[in-house]
Structures are given as C-alpha cells and as structure tokens.
Amino acid sequence: MGIELLRFTCGSFQAPLTFFLGGEDQSLLTSPVPAYLIRHPDKGMAIFDTGLHHRFRREIDAQLGPEEVGFDFREGDELAARLRAAGIDPADIRWVINSHLHADHCGGNGAFPNATIVIQRKELDFARAHIDGMLYADDDFETGQSFLAVDGEYDLWGDGSLILFPTYGHTPGHQSARVRLADGDVVLTSDCCYLARNLDELVISPGNFDREMSLDVLRRLRSMRERGTRMLFGHDPDQWQGVSQGTVLR
Numbered sequence: 001m002g003i004e005l006l007r008f009t010c011g012s013f014q015a016p017l018t019f020f021l022g023g024e025d026q027s028l029l030t031s032p033v034p035a036y037l038i039r040h041p042d043k044g045m046a047i048f049d050t051g052l053h054h055r056f057r058r059e060i061d062a063q064l065g066p067e068e069v070g071f072d073f074r075e076g077d078e079l080a081a082r083l084r085a086a087g088i089d090p091a092d093i094r095w096v097i098n099s100h101l102h103a104d105h106c107g108g109n110g111a112f113p114n115a116t117i118v119i120q121r122k123e124l125d126f127a128r129a130h131i132d133g134m135l136y137a138d139d140d141f142e143t144g145q146s147f148l149a150v151d152g153e154y155d156l157w158g159d160g161s162l163i164l165f166p167t168y169g170h171t172p173g174h175q176s177a178r179v180r181l182a183d184g185d186v187v188l189t190s191d192c193c194y195l196a197r198n199l200d201e202l203v204i205s206p207g208n209f210d211r212e213m214s215l216d217v218l219r220r221l222r223s224m225r226e227r228g229t230r231m232l233f234g235h236d237p238d239q240w241q242g243v244s245q246g247t248v249l250r
C-alpha cells in the first residue's frame with residue numbers, strides 16, 4: 001500500500017473576495033479551513049495544518065450570519081474530533097507540519113502531544129517576534145512539543161514521498177507540501193494560493209507579506225500544474241464541493 005492523503009475541513013470563514021484576490025469585489029466568499037493527514041505505510045502519520053483553536057468556537061445559536069466576516073467553527077469541527085470520527089487517535093500522529101503559524105493553520109497543534117512540529121525556521125522566528133494573540137497567538141503554537149525548524153526544502157521521510165518546500169511570500173516563512181501518491185503528485189499549497197483563481201489570474205491577496213515573492217511562488221506553482229501536478233488550494237470552496245470528511249486520495 002502506498003501513501004494516502006486524507007482531506008478534512010475544520011470549520012469555515014467568510015470574507016469579501018477582495019481579501020483573497022485583491023480588486024474591488026466585496027461579495028462574501030465562504031471558504032473551508034482545510035487540514036490533511038498523510039499516511040506512510042512504514043513511517044507513520046503526519047498532519048499538514050491543524051485548523052482553528054477552540055477560542056474561535058461559535059455555538060450553533062451564534063453561528064455566523066450571512067453578512068458577517070469571520071469564522072464559523074463549532075464543536076466537533078476541530079481536527080482532533082475529525083480524526084477520531086475517522087478512527088484515528090491524535091496521540092498516534094508523529095509529525096505536525098504547519099504551512100505557517102497563522103491562527104487558522106496551527107490552532108489545533110495542542111491536540112497532538114506526541115508529534116514533532118515541522119516548520120520553516122523563518123516562520124517560527126517571525127511568529128515569535130509578532131505575537132498579537134490573534135493572527136499569531138502563542139496559545140496556538142507554543143504547545144509544548146519539540147520543533148523541527150527547517151531551512152528551505154525538506155524531505156520528511158527521506159524517500160521523496162513528502163517534500164516540504166518554501167513558498168515564502170504570504171508570510172516570511174510559508175511552506176507548502178508535495179505528496180507523491182500512486183496517481184501522481186499533489187501539492188498542498190496552503191495560503192500561498194488561496195483559490196484556483198489566484199493561480200489562473202496570477203493575483204495575490206493584498207494582505208500578503210511580500211508581493212513579489214508571492215507572485216514568484218504562483219509562477220512556480222503554475223509550471224508545476226502545467227506538468228500535471230494536482231493542486232489543493234488554501235481556502236478554495238470549489239475544491240470541497242461534495243467532498244466528505246476523511247476522503248482519501250491515493
């Protein structure tokens with residue numbers, strides 16, 4: 001049996017299209033907060049991003065209104081609960097890879113006590129110097145596990161099946177992952193590419209840390225896509241239509 005990639009979402013958030021694409025369109029987009037499990041037949045299980053911390057939880061009766069900007073995150077939406085529902089014990093996760101340390105990507109880290117946190121050193125350093133309790137919060141990522149801080153491309157399992165690669169620009173130390181599946185490579189872009197439209201139109205979010213680096217990353221992703229690599233984007237609702245929790249890609 002080869003590598004498996006399991007897809008989960010941990011709530012969603014609503015924001016105007018300008019947040020994702022720049023431009024003037026203020027219409028709201030409801031976008032998933034994804035997390036992934038990557039299972040190696042010999043090495044064990046890794047998680048790529050862990051969704052939101054429970055401080056963002058909203059109860060059913062206080063759910064996000066149709067015109068409201070923010071998160072919709074309910075009990076049972078957290079990644080650990082998603083995994084348990086799929087028969088996976090969070091204590092068995094050996095690696096947690098964070099694309100970056102924004103709150104919607106590492107808020108569930110604390111639920112994986114036996115994991116090593118794998119992060120670009122640039123991101124960890126930047127986050128620690130920019131704690132604001134919201135976007136970068138130590139409740140999210142200072143959760144007691146040890147860090148494996150890497151510089152640039154990193155082959156996690158040493159066999160090419162899971163390669164982390166720098167996609168700096170959205171944040172100073174953002175990284176993406178390439179997973180080698182039986183049916184071909186899949187890139188988990190995370191937030192260096194929110195939506196397919198970012199890649200199709202070569203447009204970046206106005207909130208990105210560095211515009212030129214971000215555009216350069218999109219060009220690199222484009223050439224990977226042209227060579228047949230599948231892309232799972234950071235927050236693209238179109239890619240989650242009809243996808244149920246724990247859906248397996250091989």
Ligand SMILES: [Zn+2]
Pocket residue numbers: 102104105191234235
């Ligand atoms: Zn995000």
